[in-house]
Amino acid sequence: MSDDEVKNPEKPGRRYFLETVTGVVAGAGVCGAAWPFISSMNPSTDVLAKSTAEVDLGDIAVGEAKTVEWQGKPVFILHRTPEQIAEVRKSVDTKDPTPDEQRVQKPEWLVVVGLCTHLGCVPSRKDKGWFCPCHGSVYDNSGRILSGPAPKNLILPEYEFLTENRILIGKKEG
Ligand code: FES
Missing domain, CATH: 2.102.10.10 (Rieske [2Fe-2S] iron-sulphur domain)
Structure with a gap:
């Protein structure tokens, strides 16, 4: 947990934000990767x-x-x-x-x-x-x-x- 999260546990800290963004980007990446897979399977x-x-x-x-x-x-x-x-x-x-x-x-x-x-x-x-x-x-x-x-x-x-x-x-x- 970051200092921010320790001081204010109600408010998700920067790490949470980064984890969320990373997850979304990773998801989009995987999804993006899925289309070429499908496309290559046309x-x-x-x-x-x-x-x-x-x-x-x-x-x-x-x-x-x-x-x-x-x-x-x-x-x-x-x-x-x-x-x-x-x-x-x-x-x-x-x-x-x-x-x-x-x-x-x-x-x-x-x-x-x-x-x-x-x-x-x-x-x-x-x-x-x-x-x-x-x-x-x-x-x-x-x-x-x-x-x-x-x-x-x-x-x-x-x-x-x-x-x-x-x-x-x-x-x-x-
Ligand atoms: S959840 Fe939207 S394509 Fe699978």
């Missing part, structure tokens, strides 16, 4: 033509998340721990309440489009879910919106399990 013709993405889940350890690209968008795949599953199944007290059971095909695997439903930034991974640095939306480990301006849960892409450890995201043609 689908070229051959990517657009590829409407599906096959993903090997074998290298995603329990508790780890992986981001893959599908149709020019990031898709988050989370290999959930038993604790994370229990946590998201405890309550559906969220802004856009949907039971976790309706958001996954297998309890241990969450597959969601990694774009914030507010303005489309790419949220960052946190222990309890994802945090969007652009305007502070918080999502749980089911991809459900908990707080912040995002109106909806992270979108669920269409996918199917090809084998125990392999999924196909998108719709098979033909």
